[in-house]
Amino acid sequence: MTFTEPLFLLYLVLCVVLNRLCPARGRAAFLLLASYAFYLTWSPPAAAILAILTLVTFAAGLALAKAQALAPVLAILLTVYLMAFKVALLTPSHGIAGLIMPLGISYYSFKLISYVLDVHWGKIPAEKSLLNFAAYIAFFPQIVAGPIQRPGDFFAQLPPKPVHLVNPILRIAWGLVKKLMIADNLAPAVNAIYGHLTSLHGAPLWAAFYLFPLQLYADFSGLTDIAIGSGQLLGVTGPENFDRPFTASSISGFWRRWHMSLTTWLVDYVFMPLRMASRRAGAWGLSFSIAVNMVAIGLWHGLTGSYLAFGLLNAAYLIVDTLTNKRRAKFFKQNPAWDRAGSWLGWLLTFHLIFIAEVFFRSPHVSDALWLLGHLASGLAGSGELLRQVVEETGRHALAIGLVGYLILELGERFRPDLWLRELYSAGPRWLRWSFYSSGVMASILALALFLVHAAGKRAPFLYEIF
Amino acid sequence: MPLARELRSCMKFFSDLIRAALATCLMFAVMEAGLRLAGTHYESSTYQRETERGFGLRPNSQGWEVEEGDVYLTINSDGMRDKERPIERPPHTLRVAVIGSSEADARQVGFDDTFESVMSRDMTRSLAPRGWQADVLNFGAPGYTFSQEYLTLRDHVWKYQPQVVILLFSSFPVQKTTREFYPGDLGMVPVFELRNGNLEPDEITKQMPPVNLKRLRWTNRIADLMNTSYFLSLVNSSRVKVSELLPVWRARVKSFISPTPTAVAPSDAPSPSTVRSFNPYVPETQHAWDVTEAYFRAMKYQCDEHGAEFWIVTSDLGVQVDPDLSVRAAFQRSLGMNTLDAVDERIQRFGEAQGIHVFALAKPLSDYAIAHHAYLHGAAPDHGGHWNAIGNEQTGHALARELLDQSTEVRKALTPKP
Numbered sequence: 001m002t003f004t005e006p007l008f009l010l011y012l013v014l015c016v017v018l019n020r021l022c023p024a025r026g027r028a029a030f031l032l033l034a035s036y037a038f039y040l041t042w043s044p045p046a047a048a049i050l051a052i053l054t055l056v057t058f059a060a061g062l063a064l065a066k067a068q069a070l071a072p073v074l075a076i077l078l079t080v081y082l083m084a085f086k087v088a089l090l091t092p093s094h095g096i097a098g099l100i101m102p103l104g105i106s107y108y109s110f111k112l113i114s115y116v117l118d119v120h121w122g123k124i125p126a127e128k129s130l131l132n133f134a135a136y137i138a139f140f141p142q143i144v145a146g147p148i149q150r151p152g153d154f155f156a157q158l159p160p161k162p163v164h165l166v167n168p169i170l171r172i173a174w175g176l177v178k179k180l181m182i183a184d185n186l187a188p189a190v191n192a193i194y195g196h197l198t199s200l201h202g203a204p205l206w207a208a209f210y211l212f213p214l215q216l217y218a219d220f221s222g223l224t225d226i227a228i229g230s231g232q233l234l235g236v237t238g239p240e241n242f243d244r245p246f247t248a249s250s251i252s253g254f255w256r257r258w259h260m261s262l263t264t265w266l267v268d269y270v271f272m273p274l275r276m277a278s279r280r281a282g283a284w285g286l287s288f289s290i291a292v293n294m295v296a297i298g299l300w301h302g303l304t305g306s307y308l309a310f311g312l313l314n315a316a317y318l319i320v321d322t323l324t325n326k327r328r329a330k331f332f333k334q335n336p337a338w339d340r341a342g343s344w345l346g347w348l349l350t351f352h353l354i355f356i357a358e359v360f361f362r363s364p365h366v367s368d369a370l371w372l373l374g375h376l377a378s379g380l381a382g383s384g385e386l387l388r389q390v391v392e393e394t395g396r397h398a399l400a401i402g403l404v405g406y407l408i409l410e411l412g413e414r415f416r417p418d419l420w421l422r423e424l425y426s427a428g429p430r431w432l433r434w435s436f437y438s439s440g441v442m443a444s445i446l447a448l449a450l451f452l453v454h455a456a457g458k459r460a461p462f463l464y465e466i467f
Numbered sequence: 468m469p470l471a472r473e474l475r476s477c478m479k480f481f482s483d484l485i486r487a488a489l490a491t492c493l494m495f496a497v498m499e500a501g502l503r504l505a506g507t508h509y510e511s512s513t514y515q516r517e518t519e520r521g522f523g524l525r526p527n528s529q530g531w532e533v534e535e536g537d538v539y540l541t542i543n544s545d546g547m548r549d550k551e552r553p554i555e556r557p558p559h560t561l562r563v564a565v566i567g568s569s570e571a572d573a574r575q576v577g578f579d580d581t582f583e584s585v586m587s588r589d590m591t592r593s594l595a596p597r598g599w600q601a602d603v604l605n606f607g608a609p610g611y612t613f614s615q616e617y618l619t620l621r622d623h624v625w626k627y628q629p630q631v632v633i634l635l636f637s638s639f640p641v642q643k644t645t646r647e648f649y650p651g652d653l654g655m656v657p658v659f660e661l662r663n664g665n666l667e668p669d670e671i672t673k674q675m676p677p678v679n680l681k682r683l684r685w686t687n688r689i690a691d692l693m694n695t696s697y698f699l700s701l702v703n704s705s706r707v708k709v710s711e712l713l714p715v716w717r718a719r720v721k722s723f724i725s726p727t728p729t730a731v732a733p734s735d736a737p738s739p740s741t742v743r744s745f746n747p748y749v750p751e752t753q754h755a756w757d758v759t760e761a762y763f764r765a766m767k768y769q770c771d772e773h774g775a776e777f778w779i780v781t782s783d784l785g786v787q788v789d790p791d792l793s794v795r796a797a798f799q800r801s802l803g804m805n806t807l808d809a810v811d812e813r814i815q816r817f818g819e820a821q822g823i824h825v826f827a828l829a830k831p832l833s834d835y836a837i838a839h840h841a842y843l844h845g846a847a848p849d850h851g852g853h854w855n856a857i858g859n860e861q862t863g864h865a866l867a868r869e870l871l872d873q874s875t876e877v878r879k880a881l882t883p884k885p
Contacts, residue, residue, distance in 0.1 A: 007716050041723060397506055431483035435490030442491065446498055446698065449705035452712075453509065 001041050003144065003226045004179055006452060011038065016165075016233045024159040028135045031160065031234060035138035039103065046102040050138060053081070057112045058133045061119050061126040074116050082109040086303045104143040106300060110265055111137055115151045117269055124152040132158050141230035145223050147241045147261035160235020168232035170418070173447050175225030180454060182409060183219035185402030186211050188394035190362075197368050201375040202383025204390050208372065213358045214406050217245065220259070239264075244413050246354075249346035251317040252325075254354055262297065270296050283323060290322060291315040301361070306369060310360040317353055495698065502697035508533050509700035510707070512690050513542050518677040519622060520615045521655030524548060524572075524608050525687055530694035535845065535852045536575040545623075548572050549583075549605040556602075556628040561594065561880050563603045563870070564624045564775075566616045567635030570782045571607025575853045581605065582854070585863025586870075593871050597881050604629065612643040613762040614657045617666075620766055625773050630876040632775050633866070634766060637782045638744045638810045644758040646671070647751075648740075661758050666765055737801055745784060745802055747813040760817055767823055776876045779818060780866065781811045783829040785844050785851065788858075790836040824873060831865040832858070 001008045015034045022030045039047045060074050085105055102108075115133075118124045127133045136154045193200060193208035224241040231238045239261045248254035255263050271293040278285030291312070298311020332339045356373065363369035391399055412418075425436050511530020517523045524546045532538045543551050556562050565571050565583055573581040583603040590601035604627055606619050616634065624632065642648040646658055646669070655675070659666040693699040737745075743752050763779060770777035786798045787807050799807050806812070811827035818825030836843055842850040843858030854862060870877055 006712065007719065010716075401505060401507075429483070431486035431490070434483065434487035435494075438487060438491040439494040442494055442498065445702060449701045452705040452708045453701060 001038065003223065003230075004176065004451075012230055012233065019160065019234050020162055024161075027159045027235065028129070028131045031139060031236075032131055032135040034234075035135065035140040035143065038140040039138060039143065042103040049102055050108065051134075053078075053108075053112060054134045054137045055130075057116060057137075058127070058130050061115060061133070062128075064116070064119050064126060068120065072120075075113050075120075078109055078113050078116070082106065083303070086299075104145065107146045107148055108137050108143060110148050110262075111151070114148075114265060114269060118151055124155070127151070127155060139231070139236065141227045141234065141236075142238055145220070145227065147224055147227065147238045148265050149236075149238045149261070150265075153239065154236065157236050163232055163235060165233065168229040171229030171232070172226050173444075175222040175227075175229060176447070176451060177405070178218045178222030178225065178409060180451065182402050182405035183215050183222060185395075185398040185405065186215040186218070189390060189399050190215050192390050192394045194362055194368075197363070197371050200383075200386060200390075201378045202380040203387035204383065205372050205376050207387055207390070208362075209355060209359060209376065212362045213246070213355050215402075216358065216361075217242070218406060218409060244410075246351060246410075247347065247414075248350055249343045251314070251321040251350055251353060254350055255314075255318065262300065266293050266296055266300075286322065287319045290318050294318060304364075305366045306360045306363050309366050309369065310357050313357045313360060317357070499696060499698050502701065507697075508537060509697065509704040510534060511540070511694040511700055512703070513540055513548075513694075515546075515687055515690070516655065516678050516683060518675075519657070520611075520618045521657055521675075522608075522610075523615075523619075525690065528687075528691060528694060530700070532574045536855075538574060538577050540574055541578070547605055548574060548578075548581075548607065550578065552602065552604060552627065554626055557600075559599045561590065561599060561601045561631070561877060562627060562629040563590075563601065563631045563633060564620075564627065564629035565603060565605055565607060565633045565635055566619050566624065567607045567633075567782075568611040568616070568637060568640060569607070569609035569853060570637055571605060571635040572609050573605070573607065573854065573859055574609065576856050576859050580856045580859055582859040582863035582866065585860050586867045589864060589867035590871060590877075593867075594877075594881070599880055607635065612640045612656055613759055614644070614659050614666075617659075617762050617765055617769075618657070620769055629775055630880070631778065631870065631874055632766070632770050633778045633780050634763070635780050635782055636814065638747070638784065639740075641747075641752065641755050641759045642740065642743055644755045644762070648743075648755070659758070659762075661754075661761050664761070666758070666761050737798075742802060745807065745809065746804060747810050756813075763817065763823065764821065767821060776824070776874060778824045778826060778870075778874075779814060781814055781825065781827045781829070783832050783843075784810070787829040788832040788836045788843050789850075790840045790842060792837070826866070826869050826873075828862055828865060832861055835861045 001011065015030075019027055019030055019034075036047060036051075039050060057074065057078070060070055064070055082105060085102070115124075115127075115136075119126045127136075132155060135158075136149075136151055139149075139154070142149060190208055190212045193204050194212070197205070197208075221242045228238045228240070241259055241261050243257040243260065245254055245257040248257050271289050274289040274292055275286065278288055281288070294315035295308065295311040297314070298307040298309075301307045301310075328342075332342055359372050360366065360369040363372065421436075425433060428436075508531035510533050511528075513524055513528040513530055514522050515525035515528075524542045526542060526544050526546045528540075528542045530540055532540050540548065543549050545552070563586070571583075573583070578584060583605045587601050587603040590603070591599075594601055604624075606624060608615070608619075611619070620632065643653060643656065644658070646653060657672040657675070658669045659672070660669045693703050743749050747756055767777045784807065786795055789795050789798075795807060799805070808827070808829060811829055815825050815827065817823070832843055835841065841857050843854055843861060844850050845852035845855060
C-alpha cells in the first residue's frame, strides 16, 4: 500500500474513526495494531524482523540503567544491521535484501538508535510500556519515509488526543497535489533524460539538471506532508522536514531547511559527538566532523559511489561555507551596499551548487553524473531539437502541468494564501463563511475526482520510499 | 418592531444565501477554467438507453474519447458516429452501410481518419470519372453484439437505402450471443435464442421494461450537461473509475484477510476468453457460433429483401497483424493452435456455403505491417487496443479496393445504362 493509493486513504479513514472510538488508554495499542496491519501488507517476514528488533531494543533500554556499556554496543549493532541490508543491495542478487527488504529500514533503524542513545545519555527515561515503544517504532504514517521523530517527542503525545480534522486533511491533500500533480508530471522527462544520458548533450541535460531537484522536492515534501497529516489525524504530530529549501542563500542554510529530521538527527548523534571529541583540532576538527556528517547523509541513502560523491561534495561546500562564514559576515558588515546583492548572489550560487550535487544523487554512477555536468555546454546550439523530441515523447502537457504546479508550490509556500484565507474566514461575514463551506466541498470533490482518475490504480513510488 | 426585525433578518439571510450561491458559482467557474487551461480531457458519455437495442449512441451528443486517444466525438442527429447524412440517397451515389461494434465506430481516431472516411474518399476518387460518388455510413457502436447489430440493420439502416451492407465482424462478441459466458452480466443487451432455426428474444429480453421517454429526456439532458462541463465530466469519470476499482480493492482486502493459495497460471497463458476469440472450435462455444451464424443468415435475408449486397468483413485480432512475426509465433504457441486465422477461415467457409462475400482484413493488413514495420493497433509501448490512425487508414484502403474489385453493386453502378 502506497500513500497515493485510494486503498491507503480508505485504511487511514478507518483507522482515524476507530482511533477516535477507542478509549484514550487503548489508543497506543490501537496505533500499534494498525501499524503492524499496514506493515504486514508489505511483508510478513519483514514485520517479524521489526517486532524482534523492537523487543530487543525495548529490553535493552530497560537494562541500560544497570549496564551502560550496552548502549554503544547496541547502537553499533543496529547500524551494522542497517548497513548489512544496504551492502546486500549492492550484490547482483541483492542477497537477503532481495528476499526481505524491510520497508522503511533506514527510518526505523534511526529511531531505534536514537532511543538507545537518548536513554544512554539520560535525555529520556527508558520507556516502561512496550506498547508505547512498539507503536513509536512501527507508527505507520512515518515508517515509509519518515520524518524521523525523536522518542521523547513521540511519547509526550501519548495517549494521542483527538485533533481538529481540517488542517491534517488539507495537509494530506497538499501532499497529494505535490506528488501527483508536480512530481509525477516532471518525472517522465527526468527519467527519459537520465535514462539516456550518454546519448544526449546540451539542452536536454540542462533540463534534467534543473528539473530533477524540483521533482525530488515536490515528491519528498509531498510524502512528508501526507505522513505528517496522517499522523496528526491519529493524534501524533511529527517533526517538519522542509522549510522552503531552495530559497536558502547559503549551503548551511539549505541544510537547515532540507530533510530536517535526518540532518538534525545526524547533527545530534554524529556531528556533535565528533565535534566534541575533535574540538581541540580547531578548523581541521570542524572540517572532519562536517565531512563525516555529510558523508553519512550521503551513504544513508545507499552505499554507492554516487551517494558518496553527493556526500563529499556537500561536505566540501559546507566546510568552505563554515570556514568563510565569519569573513563574509565581516565583509558585508563593512560594505552594507553589497548586502542585498550578496544575498541574491548567495541564493543563486547555493541553488546551483545544490543542483550540481543533486546530479550525483540522481545518477546511478559517478561517471553518469560527470557526463551530464561535462556535456552541458557541448553542442548546445543544435540541441534544442533533442530537447523538443524528449519533451514530445514524454508529454509536453505533463511537463507544463508539472512546471506550473511547481510555480504554484513555490508561490504558495512563499505567500501562504492558506493563512490569509483563514484570517478572512474567521473575520469575514456570514455569507463569506458559507461560501467557504460550499467552495471547500467543491474543491474536495474536485481533488478526490482528480485523485481517483489520475492516480488510482497507478503505482508510482515515492523517491524516498526506497531508502 | 419585532416584525420589522424578523423581516430584516430574513432579508439578510436570503441576501447572504444569494451571495454565497454567487461565490459558489464563481468557484465552479474558476475550477472549470482551471481544468480547461490544464487541457486534460475526460471521458464523455455518448450513449443513451433504448428499448429495442438496449443502448445506442445518443443523437447530437458530443464529448471527448480519451481511453484510447484524445478525440472530440460528435454523434449526428440520427445517433451515428458520422456527419449529418440526407435520408434520401442522393443520385449517382453508392451508399455503403457499415455495421459493427467499436471497430466500426472507430472513435479512437478523428472522424476524417476513420476507415469509413478513408473508404469514402478512395471510392469517390475511383467513381468520380463516371459521375458517381461513394457515401460510407458508420452505424457502428462500441460494445455492440450481433443482436444489436442485427436490430440496427433491421430498424435503422434501410431508410438510407444503401446498396451494400458491410458487417464488420469481430470474434469477441460471439461469446455474447448467449448468456452462458456472461451470467447476469449482459445488462441491457438483448439476447436472442435459436428456436427451430429462428432467432427469438429470450425471456429476460422479453421482460425488459420499455424506456420511459420522459425520464430519458432528462437523463440525456444531464448527460449532455456533463459532457459540456470539464468539472462534471471529471466527476463522472471518477465515479466510473471507482466502480472499476471496487472489485480490485475487494479482492485485495479479501486476499489479505484470508490468503488462499491459488494455482498460478503462467503469465503468458491466454485467458479463456482470448482462447475462445481465436479458436472457433472450442466445444463450449459451438452453440454461440450457431447463434452467430443465424444472425449472419438473418442479416443476409434482410439485405436480400431490400436488394442490397451483404458482405462480412472480418476484422483482425491484433496479434494477427503484429509486424514482429516472432510475437505472432509465440502467441500462436501459447494458444496451442497451428494458425491464427482459424476464425477467418471458418467464416470464409460459411460465406461460401451461404453465398455471402467474406473479406478477411488480416491478410492485407498483415502484409502492410510487415512491409512497413508498422503497428496498426493502439500506441506504444504495448500497441494493444483498437486500430490506430494507420490501422484505420489501411483498413479503409483495403476495403475500398476490395469493394471496387468485387462488389456487384459497384459494377452495376458503373455499367453505363442503355
